[in-house]
Amino acid sequence: MKELLILGAGTSGTMMANHLRKTLSKKEWNLTIVDQEETHYYQPGFLFLPFDLYKTKDVKKKIDKFIPKGVYLIQEKIECINKDNDVVLLKNGVELCYDILIIATGTNIAPHEIEGMCGDHWYKSVFDFYTYEGAKNLRNKLRTWEGGNLVVHISEMPIKCPVAPLEFAFLANSYFINKGMRDKVDITFVTPMSGAFTKPKATEALDYLLEQKNIKVIPDFNIEHVDGDAKKIVDYAGEEVAYDLLVTVPTNMGDEMIKRSGFGDELNYVPTDKATLQTKVKDNIFAIGDATNIPASKAGSVAHFEAEILTENIQRYIAGKELKNEFDGHANCFIETGNGKALLIDFNYSQEPVKGTFPLPGVGPLSLLKETHLNHMGKLAFKWVYWNMLIKGKHIPFVSAKMDTAGKHIEETIN
């Protein structure tokens, strides 16, 4: 018997377990998946939890519920990968040998990277919403908050789900309007980028949203430290932004295990070929999702498209065939804009988001780069799709792994 080992049972790892158990012979291949967690979180729901739009039960289920029969789940911490001997060492001392390894250990927030962020004020006046704990604590804070300066802040790129901070600002606007206290809240969006939108077509189509929702943008802000006592964030050029409530996206980093294994870049991401998803660490090690260093968005939709191509490439690797250079960086995201509306964007490595229809060219029913109620319904429906189709590795109708250019208003544009 040969061994295929998957590290991480989040979105990517769970999808790969489901895909591969269907495609690899049970007589020839044992499949094992390792994760220290007991809960599988629906991470897109962390955006809704702070505003009481989702309940905690909407965003978590038991991790083993989604691991298919015939895949052995080990719930234990991973110490490191010994790539030279094709062995993974677990925290409890157990050694797992593998013929093929898939790294799907994701990315997490690293608030300790920013001076002063994790101090006494963490989860009192400084919050994240990229973790279950952060989103839940922020919900409790917002329930009783009486208003002031709300600062929504991105520490540095890359981050998971790059549009989530902007969606948070949009939803906060609706939330405070509905509570009848929008006049008591100033919303400021602080970003290290050159603006809330950075691509030409998106800027042209969406800039009005910021003015409409009265959200002030402070661009080019590179945080140096948080002064929790004085309630301000300070950047390297000395610029200061005062807050009463800071909702920040801390530096995102890959798992510490990658660092302990002796590879990974300065943010613990695994060097990976952006088209084949084979790592540059060793031929029999592949990586998927947020754990890689590929220049695609860190998002579930990207992982979903990657999973289809990686499944094929694992089969090709086993058969000794050349790997397909097929992954094009395809991403597809709903963006909540508040008041029951949302946008939809579809893009890849080279094509920026443009207007058009999705998934059927010229038909839709969803509109790209345009605020509609139907897109919002799509985002809500996506929760069901996630739990019932996506992580179980079922194909989503009409949506292909490679981006479709039909139905998109594409002209010669420059990223």
Next chain:
Amino acid sequence: MIIEKTYGDLCVTCNEQGYLIDLNQWTKEVGSEIAKEEGIAMTDRHWEVINYLQDQSRKEVPLSIRRVGKSGIVSIKEFYHLFPKGPLKISSRIAGIPKPVSCI
């Protein structure tokens, strides 16, 4: 929108914000001319940073100011000193690499 610009003897293509479309068109002379437009007098230290940024860009590593600060090439404080105001935006333009962007 693509704009043709002439720096010295060379004609290069830029986007509307003056960033080179193709790093292969870049020469040190082009970089020097863009630096003049940005009001920066280049020194050896400036070029060391530019070389590092180009190297990272060729490897398709997404750049951020904090990542540059961790590189060991230049501290963030010195990076701001060399390219005041928007260090990564300005140095990227001089280096002939794209301005850092998000997905929308």
